[in-house]
Amino acid sequence: MAEFYTRMGDGSRVLMTREKILNDIQAGMADAVDMGGLPDLTPNDIEKLFEIISDKNRVVGVEPGNEVVLTYDIGQLDFTGDNGNSGNGVDVGRMESALLHERALGADTFELAHADYSIKPVKPVISNEMQTMEEIQNEIVAPYFYGAMPNAGLYYSPDGPYGNPADLMREFKIDEAMQAAEMTADHLARDIEYVATRLIAAGSDGFNFDTTASAGDADAVGTFKGVRALRKACPDTYINVGMAGESIMGIHGSIEFDGEIVAGTYPHQQVKFAQKAGANVFGPVVNTNTSKSLAWNLGRAVTFIKECVKVAEIPCHVNMGMGVGGIPMCETAPIDAVTRCNKAMVEIAKVDGV
Amino acid sequence: MADEKKALYDAMVAYKVPAIQQAVENARKSGMTASKIIDALGEGMTEVGILFERGKLFLPHVLSAAQGMKSAMEVLGPELLASGDVSAKRASVVMGTVEGDVHDIGKSICSTMLQCAGFDVHDLGRDVPKTSFISEIKGGCTMCGMSALMTTTMTVQKEVIEILKSEGLRDKVIVMVGGAPVTQAYADKIGADIYGESASETTNKAKTISS
Amino acid sequence: MAVPHFMASGMGGIRTAGDLVARMEYSKNMKIGKAKEYVAKKLGISTLEIGDEYIMRGLREELKIGVVTGVPGAPRGIAAKMNIEKLLDIKINSCDIFREMTKR
Numbered sequence: 248m249a250e251f252y253t254r255m256g257d258g259s260r261v262l263m264t265r266e267k268i269l270n271d272i273q274a275g276m277a278d279a280v281d282m283g284g285l286p287d288l289t290p291n292d293i294e295k296l297f298e299i300i301s302d303k304n305r306v307v308g309v310e311p312g313n314e315v316v317l318t319y320d321i322g323q324l325d326f327t328g329d330n331g332n333s334g335n336g337v338d339v340g341r342m343e344s345a346l347l348h349e350r351a352l353g354a355d356t357f358e359l360a361h362a363d364y365s366i367k368p369v370k371p372v373i374s375n376e377m378q379t380m381e382e383i384q385n386e387i388v389a390p391y392f393y394g395a396m397p398n399a400g401l402y403y404s405p406d407g408p409y410g411n412p413a414d415l416m417r418e419f420k421i422d423e424a425m426q427a428a429e430m431t432a433d434h435l436a437r438d439i440e441y442v443a444t445r446l447i448a449a450g451s452d453g454f455n456f457d458t459t460a461s462a463g464d465a466d467a468v469g470t471f472k473g474v475r476a477l478r479k480a481c482p483d484t485y486i487n488v489g490m491a492g493e494s495i496m497g498i499h500g501s502i503e504f505d506g507e508i509v510a511g512t513y514p515h516q517q518v519k520f521a522q523k524a525g526a527n528v529f530g531p532v533v534n535t536n537t538s539k540s541l542a543w544n545l546g547r548a549v550t551f552i553k554e555c556v557k558v559a560e561i562p563c564h565v566n567m568g569m570g571v572g573g574i575p576m577c578e579t580a581p582i583d584a585v586t587r588c589n590k591a592m593v594e595i596a597k598v599d600g601v
Numbered sequence: 602m603a604d605e606k607k608a609l610y611d612a613m614v615a616y617k618v619p620a621i622q623q624a625v626e627n628a629r630k631s632g633m634t635a636s637k638i639i640d641a642l643g644e645g646m647t648e649v650g651i652l653f654e655r656g657k658l659f660l661p662h663v664l665s666a667a668q669g670m671k672s673a674m675e676v677l678g679p680e681l682l683a684s685g686d687v688s689a690k691r692a693s694v695v696m697g698t699v700e701g702d703v704h705d706i707g708k709s710i711c712s713t714m715l716q717c718a719g720f721d722v723h724d725l726g727r728d729v730p731k732t733s734f735i736s737e738i739k740g741g742c743t744m745c746g747m748s749a750l751m752t753t754t755m756t757v758q759k760e761v762i763e764i765l766k767s768e769g770l771r772d773k774v775i776v777m778v779g780g781a782p783v784t785q786a787y788a789d790k791i792g793a794d795i796y797g798e799s800a801s802e803t804t805n806k807a808k809t810i811s812s
Numbered sequence: 813m814a815v816p817h818f819m820a821s822g823m824g825g826i827r828t829a830g831d832l833v834a835r836m837e838y839s840k841n842m843k844i845g846k847a848k849e850y851v852a853k854k855l856g857i858s859t860l861e862i863g864d865e866y867i868m869r870g871l872r873e874e875l876k877i878g879v880v881t882g883v884p885g886a887p888r889g890i891a892a893k894m895n896i897e898k899l900l901d902i903k904i905n906s907c908d909i910f911r912e913m914t915k916r
Contacts, residue, residue, distance in 0.1 A: 257784040308820045312860040316834045317822035331751035353818030355830035384906035386889040388878035389831040413709030416664045450906035485838035497659020511656035527838045537784040562837045582816045589820035599844040
């Protein structure tokens with residue numbers, strides 16, 4: 248029986264038969280359907296996914312005319328960072344990095360980022376960031392954002408003024424934990440408005456909120472509130488809201504945005520919050536399970552993202568990095584897996600960008 | 602008795618402390634033994650963990666259920682001791698995010714789930730020096746859980762295992778590793794005993810290995 | 813991971829019309845199909861051609877909207893973006909600020 252080289256979720260190679268690949272696609276899909284209450288992929292989708300995964304070529308790509316917008320997060324850190332953020336350890340400047348992405352790496356948009364890549368630490372260096380933004384806007388042609396993680400974790404003890412909900416809850420101080428999360432959400436929203444309006448005043452095309460909800464549901468609510476305030480202050484600015492994970496963790500559990508609980512929501516529900524808040528583009532995430540195959544992960548991820556794109560009124564740029572969007576959790580994600588995930592997201596899930 | 606068992610299970614899944622206390626009281630009045638009540642509550646707690654994993658219940662709900670369990674144990678514990686029907690308390694676990702790494706949400710959720718499952722959890726927080734894990738193990742912890750969110754810090758998990766070996770402690774402790782970049786293959790490579798893809802998977806494996 | 817993404821499905825930024833399509837997605841919330849149609853119409857070519865390096869290389873230089881290779885004298889930065897504003901009938905923040913700063 249013919250076998251195909253494919254990958255596991257940790258990036259390692261594995262040989263699988265057609266039957267096994269199809270079984271894994273269907274099992275991954277079933278998991279997404281079950282978790283998110285989503286419709287199944289169509290038989291055509293499943294067959295196309297099998298063809299993409301089993302393609303004998305090392306690199307696959309979309310058909311001409313099917314190309315989508317390619318946005319980048321993390322700014323220059325993909326060059327300058329260490330392996331913790333898949334950086335190359337090459338200490339180039341931010342101007343050089345921006346122009347290299349625009350002119351050598353096919354970026355349709357790019358962004359300026361701070362080494363810590365979180366909103367709170369930008370406040371003390373806001374003038375530096377504004378000057379660099381002004382300088383690069385004079386040279387760059389492609390849309391150029393400022394990007395940072397909302398990272399509400401920095402507002403909790405020991406980094407910030409509010410009690411740490413995880414610690415408080417272990418002592419059964421549940422009400423205190425919830426109050427800390429609510430205060431954090433409001434503080435984060437204020438900081439978002441402070442930082443983002445200044446960078447937009449310096450010429451930024453907009454703001455990219457990366458890994459929204461990484462610290463749970465209060466992180467998400469704080470971000471959505473901040474986005475709403477930013478939209479009010481800067482009606483024409485470009486706003487990208489990218490998520491941290493497929494489901495918003497319920498650290499608070501009942502905190503709401505616009506009267507709706509955000510905890511436990513999946514991409515097709517999260518996009519509605521982002522739309523209401525005033526985002527132009529939404530970045531959904533589906534996490535990779537390292538113990539499952541690429542077929543399982545991609546079947547699952549495409550099922551989630553297809554529904555998200557279908558219900559979205561704004562464009563969706565799916566997150567496709569190390570350990571998300573079906574891509575293996577591997578620092579040097581294998582090119583065969585990356586390009587297969589890419590093609591599947593564009594041609595089956597119909598994303599507007601990556 | 603089946604009705605009482607179901608009432609205990611349902612109260613636990615509904616996670617409200619007063620209702621759990623009431624269900625325990627009713628079960629006692631009906632003559633149910635302390636160990637049977639605890640078993641029924643435990644089944645409910647397992648379901649709470651599953652619902653948490655599936656995003657249907659959230660951390661405060663899990664903790665509220667755990668608080669109900671704790672409150673029930675305050676009543677049932679002495680009864681259990683008196684009857685001699687005491688099941689061994691689960692192991693003591695030292696938990697922490699390894700040194701150099703400040704990401705602790707995943708680890709904290711895992712600590713909470715372990716605590717809910719009856720383990721005695723010593724959560725050292727984040728950026729935990731290697732020596733602190735060793736001290737806790739020397740102090741009696743028989744399980745050690747280490748989390749790392751970055752590829753730059755996951756190597757510390759291996760270093761702690763090496764220290765355990767050099768100090769002759771490796772066979773005395775069950776080592777669990779987790780965190781976004783950590784995989785089963787990595788866990789095998791560094792010689793960890795348990796790899797958990799999620800907090801509940803880690804807890805289930807910990808329960809199995811320690812039972 | 814930039815290169816595999818670009819090669820598999822990316823529009824190509826200023827190699828083609830990727831930056832222009834991105835601007836329509838962000839400024840008008842247009843989904844990819846509509847954004848491509850809008851840009852293609854403004855450029856007077858097809859939606860397939862806006863992703864074609866051969867066609868777009870010459871067109872970008874002719875329209876003075878920024879080219880990917882180093883061409884002395886070809887507008888870049890704010891100058892190129894001011895021409896993009898006119899082409900796409902949109903406003904670009906850095907251009908607005910530039911105009912405000914140079915107003916007498």
